[in-house]
Amino acid sequence: MASARAQPTTCMALAEPLALDSGQVLHGVTVAYETYGTLAADRGNAILVPHALTGDQHLASPHPITGKPGWWHRMVGPGKPIDTSRFFVICANVVGGCMGSTGPASAAPDGAPFAMRFPVITIRDMVRSQVALLDRLGIARLHAVVGGSMGGMQALSLAANFPGRAARVLGIATSARHSAQNIAFHEVGRQAIMADPAWQGGEYYGSGRTPDKGLSVARMAAHITYLSEAGLTDKFGRRLQDRPDGSKGAKSFGFDADFQVESYLRHQGISFTDRFDANSYLYITRAMDYFDLAEEHGGRLANAFAGTDARFCVISFDTDWLYPTSESRSIVHALNAAAAPVSFVELSAPFGHDSFLLDVPALDRVVAGFLGQ
Amino acid sequence: MASARAQPTTCMALAEPLALDSGQVLHGVTVAYETYGTLAADRGNAILVPHALTGDQHLASPHPITGKPGWWHRMVGPGKPIDTSRFFVICANVVGGCMGSTGPASAAPDGAPFAMRFPVITIRDMVRSQVALLDRLGIARLHAVVGGSMGGMQALSLAANFPGRAARVLGIATSARHSAQNIAFHEVGRQAIMADPAWQGGEYYGSGRTPDKGLSVARMAAHITYLSEAGLTDKFGRRLQDRPDGSKGAKSFGFDADFQVESYLRHQGISFTDRFDANSYLYITRAMDYFDLAEEHGGRLANAFAGTDARFCVISFDTDWLYPTSESRSIVHALNAAAAPVSFVELSAPFGHDSFLLDVPALDRVVAGFLGQ
Numbered sequence: 001m002a003s004a005r006a007q008p009t010t011c012m013a014l015a016e017p018l019a020l021d022s023g024q025v026l027h028g029v030t031v032a033y034e035t036y037g038t039l040a041a042d043r044g045n046a047i048l049v050p051h052a053l054t055g056d057q058h059l060a061s062p063h064p065i066t067g068k069p070g071w072w073h074r075m076v077g078p079g080k081p082i083d084t085s086r087f088f089v090i091c092a093n094v095v096g097g098c099m100g101s102t103g104p105a106s107a108a109p110d111g112a113p114f115a116m117r118f119p120v121i122t123i124r125d126m127v128r129s130q131v132a133l134l135d136r137l138g139i140a141r142l143h144a145v146v147g148g149s150m151g152g153m154q155a156l157s158l159a160a161n162f163p164g165r166a167a168r169v170l171g172i173a174t175s176a177r178h179s180a181q182n183i184a185f186h187e188v189g190r191q192a193i194m195a196d197p198a199w200q201g202g203e204y205y206g207s208g209r210t211p212d213k214g215l216s217v218a219r220m221a222a223h224i225t226y227l228s229e230a231g232l233t234d235k236f237g238r239r240l241q242d243r244p245d246g247s248k249g250a251k252s253f254g255f256d257a258d259f260q261v262e263s264y265l266r267h268q269g270i271s272f273t274d275r276f277d278a279n280s281y282l283y284i285t286r287a288m289d290y291f292d293l294a295e296e297h298g299g300r301l302a303n304a305f306a307g308t309d310a311r312f313c314v315i316s317f318d319t320d321w322l323y324p325t326s327e328s329r330s331i332v333h334a335l336n337a338a339a340a341p342v343s344f345v346e347l348s349a350p351f352g353h354d355s356f357l358l359d360v361p362a363l364d365r366v367v368a369g370f371l372g373q
Numbered sequence: 374m375a376s377a378r379a380q381p382t383t384c385m386a387l388a389e390p391l392a393l394d395s396g397q398v399l400h401g402v403t404v405a406y407e408t409y410g411t412l413a414a415d416r417g418n419a420i421l422v423p424h425a426l427t428g429d430q431h432l433a434s435p436h437p438i439t440g441k442p443g444w445w446h447r448m449v450g451p452g453k454p455i456d457t458s459r460f461f462v463i464c465a466n467v468v469g470g471c472m473g474s475t476g477p478a479s480a481a482p483d484g485a486p487f488a489m490r491f492p493v494i495t496i497r498d499m500v501r502s503q504v505a506l507l508d509r510l511g512i513a514r515l516h517a518v519v520g521g522s523m524g525g526m527q528a529l530s531l532a533a534n535f536p537g538r539a540a541r542v543l544g545i546a547t548s549a550r551h552s553a554q555n556i557a558f559h560e561v562g563r564q565a566i567m568a569d570p571a572w573q574g575g576e577y578y579g580s581g582r583t584p585d586k587g588l589s590v591a592r593m594a595a596h597i598t599y600l601s602e603a604g605l606t607d608k609f610g611r612r613l614q615d616r617p618d619g620s621k622g623a624k625s626f627g628f629d630a631d632f633q634v635e636s637y638l639r640h641q642g643i644s645f646t647d648r649f650d651a652n653s654y655l656y657i658t659r660a661m662d663y664f665d666l667a668e669e670h671g672g673r674l675a676n677a678f679a680g681t682d683a684r685f686c687v688i689s690f691d692t693d694w695l696y697p698t699s700e701s702r703s704i705v706h707a708l709n710a711a712a713a714p715v716s717f718v719e720l721s722a723p724f725g726h727d728s729f730l731l732d733v734p735a736l737d738r739v740v741a742g743f744l745g746q
Contacts, residue, residue, distance in 0.1 A: 021626075022626040023626075024626075116628075119626070120626040120627060120628075177611065178611070179602065179605070179606060179611075180602075180605035180606050180608070180609045180610055180611065180632075180634045181597065181600075181602045181605045181606070183611070183632050183634050183635065184593075184597045184605060184634050184635075184638055185594075185597060187593070187630075187632075187634070187635045187638055187639070188590060188593045188594045188597065188638070190628065191589070191590050191593060191639065191642070192565055192568075192590045194628075195565075195569065195586035195587065195589070195590055196568065197570055213568035214568065216564070216568070217561060217564050217565045217568055217590065220557075220560070220561045220564060221558075221561045221594050224554065224557045224558060224561065227554075229552065229553075229554045229694075229697075232552070232553035232554045232557060233552055233553050233554070235553070236553045237553055238550065238551070238552075238553065238556070238665060238668075251663060253394075253395035253396075253397075253492070253493040254493060255489075255493075255563065255567075255655060255659065257560075259553070259556050259560075259662065261553045261556050261557050261560070262556065262557075262560045265557055265560055265561070266560070266564065269564070282628060286628065289632065290624060292611060295611075321602075321694075324602075
């Protein structure tokens with residue numbers, strides 16, 4: 001199957017300052033984005049795909065640092081469920097990110113990096129910047145907005161706060177608010193970063209030191225939550241690795257990575273630091289923790305969807321314990337209460353939260369079917 | 374209800390060197406322990422209570438550092454489920470620990486602290502040291518061994534490796550082997566400690582610096598796994614704290630602990646460093662990760678119990694996702710296959726893994742009933 005041909009990343013300066021939920025105003029915002037496929041003459045075939053916590057605009061194009069295929073390359077391309085021979089697909093790095101959109105590593109008005117002077121942003125602020133991008137692209141109404149995890153939060157927020165801008169809203173493995181446990185895991189990650197002396201209060205840019213150890217621990221802790229217990233058992237169980245000295249699968253009676261799962265996690269942590277900025281991790285996790293769509297709308301989730309004219313599809317995975325099916329069901333109940341048309345499916349997949357990124361043929365069918373309706 | 378009157382901690386030098394699973398031999402081992410109640414003339418009323426990962430010998434006596442009641446004060450005392458007016462209860466700090474038993478902070482033969490020269494120990498090594506203590510106390514056969522979490526692992530290991538030494542074996546919220554997910558969470562904690570520059574390769578004793586930040590992050594990550602998602606939601610939900618400036622429950626749009634769950638976790642992390650040695654945390658988590666009772670016995674868990682003449686009781690909690698009921702069921706199936714008498718109950722309690730330490734009246738009844746049989 002052909003892969004998607006992306007336009008190279010474009011950095012678009014927004015026309016207007018971005019008024020944030022915090023009350024602050026961010027001037028001179030840049031949004032880095034990629035597009036796939038061709039915008040129809042009537043501009044009616046655009047699909048926006050907001051990314052998850054550690055994603056970026058490299059939706060289906062090789063990542064410039066890791067060289068790996070884009071994070072949703074299996075979903076987006078010609079003939080794929082999000083079919084780029086039919087749709088014009090847009091993916092933008094979130095505000096607060098580190099792949100070209102304005103974030104903590106960007107220059108503040110005084111020329112120095114914002115670092116922790118960057119304003120705390122929210123999911124709605126991310127959506128505001130993407131709607132501003134749609135304005136620049138002349139797209140009044142999306143065929144669909146499609147997102148998994150934090151991408152799903154943005155999809156829901158767009159539906160709630162910009163009714164009329166999307167005809168279809170697809171949220172996968174997501175939630176309308178962050179639970180206490182979700183916040184707790186993020187707080188561990190933030191504390192791990194801030195405990196690293198190389199963090200230097202966030203002022204590490206240009207210092208020659210970056211808080212890689214802290215960021216790596218944060219990523220390790222988070223990564224466990226993306227997988228299911230059964231998935232980890234299937235993939236690694238208690239299998240030992242072969243030792244550097246050639247001995248096969250023996251315990252070292254030391255603190256090397258004896259178990260394959262230890263080695264895997266360490267690799268996940270370390271490789272993450274090559275492509276992600278620790279301060280962006282702080283800001284984006286904070287945005288997720290602040291997310292509570294009901295709270296934004298008078299404490300009642302159904303209110304969030306009162307003005308919508310979109311059709312919705314909500315998908316959860318049975319092994320996802322980070323955003324379990326009960327969270328999706330709350331969204332569906334609110335949509336029902338708001339009389340919005342909604343399809344809801346819980347898919348069975350062994351990969352936990354990460355199922356939305358992995359090989360789940362039933363997911364492909366549901367996504368393709370919903371977008372084709 | 375009267376509380377238990379403990380004998381002050383006694384430090385007992387073991388008569389023999391301790392031969393470890395690693396092949397190393399530890400000389401001059403000290404075991405710090407407390408006892409409650411009176412040993413009967415026939416020495417038949419002794420109950421051994423091995424502690425969990427961060428426990429110690431202060432089972433039902435105030436902790437000398439924190440001043441808090443002993444970790445199982447609600448279970449152990451006159452008239453309590455483990456009734457010290459009837460039983461002689463022994464609780465010993467594990468080898469590798471930091472409350473008086475020989476561990477990484479202890480002096481090696483050269484007079485300097487072992488630090489990372491301390492040998493990696495196993496759950497079976499912990500049990501060996503406790504059996505050696507029982508020998509010194511002249512206790513040939515325990516009325517019971519009772520443990521939760523890692524204490525339960527020790528109880529099972531004692532039953533398997535020292536058949537005949539306990540008439541009753543009670544394992545609560547425990548497992549016969551550490552899963553990939555269990556190992557993964559421990560590895561995050563170890564990496565957090567070792568990433569702290571104050572850890573200094575473990576050689577921090579006497580340096581004036583201790584890896585408190587790393588240990589605190591390790592404790593925070595672990596603490597989440599001790600609680601249930603629903604328990605965290607009930608206890609904290611998304612409630613905000615009042616701000617130091619007096620404003621009530623408002624988001625700071627910063628990185629202070631806005632949510633009560635953040636503040637709680639930070640407190641858990643920081644206060645833990647007052648009473649626990651980071652190197653002990655490394656060694657004890659390693660012992661837990663290495664634990665696989667089936668592997669020790671030819672790969673078949675039933676073999677571990679082939680020689681036992683004890684009665685068993687296995688208790689799990691429905692909200693414990695760290696050592697879920699399925700792990701207890703595996704133990705019970707193995708005991709069935711070994712034709713050992715076993716009672717098994719899954720209790721409903723909202724507190725997750727920590728249920729074994731908290732107010733669960735049904736647990737009290739099962740423990741008291743089993744010990745009284």
